Amino acid sequence: MSFSRLISGIKKMNNPTVAGLDPKLDFIxxxxxxxxxxxxxxxxxxxADALLQFNIGLIDALCDIVPAVKPxxxxxxxxxxxxxxxxxxxxxxxxxxxxFVIVDGKRNDIGPTASAYAAAYLxxxxxxxxxxSAFGADALTVNGYLGTDGLTPFTDICKANDKGIFILVKxxxxxxxxxxxxxxxxxxxxxxxxxxxxxxGADTVDEYGYSAVGAVVGATYPEQLTELxxxxxxxxxxxxxxxxxxxxxxxxRGAFDENGLGAVVNSSRAxxxxxxxxxAPGEAFAEAARREALRMRDDINANI
Amino acid sequence: MSFSRLISGIKKMNNPTVAGLDPKLDFIxxxxxxxxxxxxxxxxxxxADALLQFNIGLIDALCDIVPAVKPxxxxxxxxxxxxxxxxxxxxxxxxxxxxFVIVDGKRNDIGPTASAYAAAYLxxxxxxxxxxSAFGADALTVNGYLGTDGLTPFTDICKANDKGIFILVKxxxxxxxxxxxxxxxxxxxxxxxxxxxxxxGADTVDEYGYSAVGAVVGATYPEQLTELxxxxxxxxxxxxxxxxxxxxxxxxRGAFDENGLGAVVNSSRAxxxxxxxxxAPGEAFAEAARREALRMRDDINANI
Numbered sequence: 293m294s295f296s297r298l299i300s301g302i303k304k305m306n307n308p309t310v311a312g313l314d315p316k317l318d319f320i321x322x323x324x325x326x327x328x329x330x331x332x333x334x335x336x337x338x339x340a341d342a343l344l345q346f347n348i349g350l351i352d353a354l355c356d357i358v359p360a361v362k363p364x365x366x367x368x369x370x371x372x373x374x375x376x377x378x379x380x381x382x383x384x385x386x387x388x389x390x391x392f393v394i395v396d397g398k399r400n401d402i403g404p405t406a407s408a409y410a411a412a413y414l415x416x417x418x419x420x421x422x423x424x425s426a427f428g429a430d431a432l433t434v435n436g437y438l439g440t441d442g443l444t445p446f447t448d449i450c451k452a453n454d455k456g457i458f459i460l461v462k463x464x465x466x467x468x469x470x471x472x473x474x475x476x477x478x479x480x481x482x483x484x485x486x487x488x489x490x491x492x493g494a495d496t497v498d499e500y501g502y503s504a505v506g507a508v509v510g511a512t513y514p515e516q517l518t519e520l521x522x523x524x525x526x527x528x529x530x531x532x533x534x535x536x537x538x539x540x541x542x543x544x545r546g547a548f549d550e551n552g553l554g555a556v557v558n559s560s561r562a563x564x565x566x567x568x569x570x571x572a573p574g575e576a577f578a579e580a581a582r583r584e585a586l587r588m589r590d591d592i593n594a595n596i
Numbered sequence: 597m598s599f600s601r602l603i604s605g606i607k608k609m610n611n612p613t614v615a616g617l618d619p620k621l622d623f624i625x626x627x628x629x630x631x632x633x634x635x636x637x638x639x640x641x642x643x644a645d646a647l648l649q650f651n652i653g654l655i656d657a658l659c660d661i662v663p664a665v666k667p668x669x670x671x672x673x674x675x676x677x678x679x680x681x682x683x684x685x686x687x688x689x690x691x692x693x694x695x696f697v698i699v700d701g702k703r704n705d706i707g708p709t710a711s712a713y714a715a716a717y718l719x720x721x722x723x724x725x726x727x728x729s730a731f732g733a734d735a736l737t738v739n740g741y742l743g744t745d746g747l748t749p750f751t752d753i754c755k756a757n758d759k760g761i762f763i764l765v766k767x768x769x770x771x772x773x774x775x776x777x778x779x780x781x782x783x784x785x786x787x788x789x790x791x792x793x794x795x796x797g798a799d800t801v802d803e804y805g806y807s808a809v810g811a812v813v814g815a816t817y818p819e820q821l822t823e824l825x826x827x828x829x830x831x832x833x834x835x836x837x838x839x840x841x842x843x844x845x846x847x848x849r850g851a852f853d854e855n856g857l858g859a860v861v862n863s864s865r866a867x868x869x870x871x872x873x874x875x876a877p878g879e880a881f882a883e884a885a886r887r888e889a890l891r892m893r894d895d896i897n898a899n900i
Contacts, residue, residue, distance in 0.1 A: 314709070317723065325724075334724030366705060366712035370721045372730035373684050377677035398704050400739055401670060402769040402836075405618070408670035417674045419621065420629075420638030426676035435704055437741045437764055439771030460741055465706040467743030471788065476778045481785070484775065532706075 294496045294504030295456045295528045297430065298392040299553060301359030307589045308548070308596070310360040310394060310530070311581075312560025313350065313382060314367045315343045319564045321574025324349075340374035343367075346577070347382045350564065353578035355389035358585050362530075362558055365397040383429050393429045394530065398460060400435035400442055407445040414446070414455040431456040433508060433530065436485050440492065447492050450504040456528075457505055459492075461485045461520065464510025464533030486520050489527040500553055502528040511544055511557065518546025521554060529555040535562040535588070541595040548596045559588050598800045598808030599760045599832045601734065602696040603857060605663030611893045612852070612900070614664040614698060614834070615885075616864025617654065617686060618671045619647045623868045625878025628653075644678035647671075650881070651686045654868065657882035659693035662889050666834075666862055669701040687733050697733045698834065702764060704739035704746055711749040718750070718759040735760040737812060737834065740789050744796065751796050754808040760832075761809055763796075765789045765824065768814025768837030790824050793831040804857055806832040815848055815861065822850025825858060833859040839866040839892070845899040852900045863892050 302308045317325065317339055325342045332338035351361065361382075368379035383393050399409040413432045416423035434446055436459045446457045462472055462482040472482040479487070486507055493503025503526045509517050511533035521529070529547050534540075534557050547555035562569070566584035567577040606612045621629065621643055629646045636642035655665065665686075672683035687697050703713040717736045720727040738750055740763045750761045766776055766786040776786040783791070790811055797807025807830045813821050815837035825833070833851050838844075838861050851859035866873070870888035871881040 336728055339723045366709045370712045370716040370730055373677050373681040376680040380677050400702050405670045408674045412674040419643045424640055426674055435739050435741050437739050438767050438769055439774035441769050441771035463742050465742055465745050467745035470743035474780045
């Protein structure tokens, strides 16, 4: 149920991290872009092909040491429907390599439309006499501003299909406190949203003690991570903001429970662009990404 | 600037409405589905083709009487990247017919990723030596839960490219009050979000008095519509929830200013499924949609 497939991957690899696949063209080595552009021209199709080749290289380099990938939908949509095709193929490829796939789409809408998003990413779509999988991810990030009737269509599909969602609770960006830290009657907005996660997930708690309704809580706010871990004992955390956004491993300790579980920490750019940081040639991007993923794993494990 | 192209269309057609294009396969007449499925099979590509043919028929029937369309992204994404291709083609076709295109995607993320969404829907994407348009819409709906640094990438692109956004303020669904009606220090959450619209749009006010930063306010909450119209004098409203969701025309009066401007009211299902409501044959879907659009126009104009 719920995130147990992710958690068992984390335990097996002793690695509570997820590799963000946010493949801006600027991040992609020249040799990959040159090949794609020579085949498809400097077009959205050419860019989308370069993204896919880059992702395949990263997935091949990471799939035996990192349990999950998190493609960020925006970086595919910016290359049009061709980019979205690469998103679909990336999900398919990562799953074929045994990885748990979290689509970071932060989707949200009123009930019937939320059902359409849930079908798109976590369920199936009725077409003619059958049902087809559109994207087939394992989990999706969701924005809860609309309230529970915009969330239950997602949790219904999670229950039916053994999938999960992560609701935005306390995001990693500098402005997140403008609304999220504000006080409501008896709690902050982010605590309120966290409580929605606990409530909606209550009947999906798995053998590890976590439900199918996780929360996004930024590594850039260690105090809130610690506070929320205590207040939300059944809510699994997706933690962005480690590395490039400034969140260090020491600040992550509070995200984890006494068994060292309870969170999966994302790193995107540091892994994708490790070859640049190392001043390695573009041809070595995959090995460099693997080195950075191992460094991150050890850095975090040393702190939890 | 900003929404002036939309507002001039509204004035020219004397019609403050937008047709929602949320083409679930269930809404599409059999003869269209049969043709698409016979060509592409009962596949996502077949479904996406049926969506596109349906949309083209609706756009042809509406483009001289309705100034804008609002495709809801979820209903394309649920048919995979093929569906997203239909979204792109629908935007292109509606624009070729002179319509203002609002993509209802409720996108949101931290700054750099918000920039990617803004490029995708409202701007251009750098590819090789050039820049390409991925979706090329005129406006996009946006969720402001992350705060202003997740919103300014959208407003920056709006300013540069004469585009607009609508930020979710008070949504039309039943649960919207769970968070949005809660009291912060001195205002409700929805008032707080409305104030963000006014602030972010302040330097983009057009000749009609409205900025590039609009607000989504549901027709299902007439009191809040009236209250927000007064408190947010430069914020143009996108008003969902008329018709199928239960919002009546009388309740819309408060959304408009003394010149009869200030809002565009959406109807999706009532227009798309007018042929079903009329018990007309599927082949007459476009004429029925046109009749319903005219009825809605007159109903709303009689009440503002």
